[in-house]
Amino acid sequence: MSAHRVFAMQFAKVHPLYVQKAERKGRTRAEVDQIICWLTGYDQAGLQRQIDLGHDFETFFAEAPA
Numbered sequence: 001m002s003a004h005r006v007f008a009m010q011f012a013k014v015h016p017l018y019v020q021k022a023e024r025k026g027r028t029r030a031e032v033d034q035i036i037c038w039l040t041g042y043d044q045a046g047l048q049r050q051i052d053l054g055h056d057f058e059t060f061f062a063e064a065p066a
Helices: 011-024 029-040 044-053 057-062
Strands: none
Touching: 011 029, 011 044, 011 057, 029 044
């Protein structure tokens, strides 16, 4: 069984879309990042490193501390 195509998407390309949607609903990037960090165990520096490296979702979740 092949992996779902979402795992091949770059997290760095989807993250801004999460932020845009949150901002349309009156939220901030800091709140989006806080939730992602809470769910995955990344700290802010670790999350930014994943974005900078351009990892896909599979790698993003595989390297998540929690």
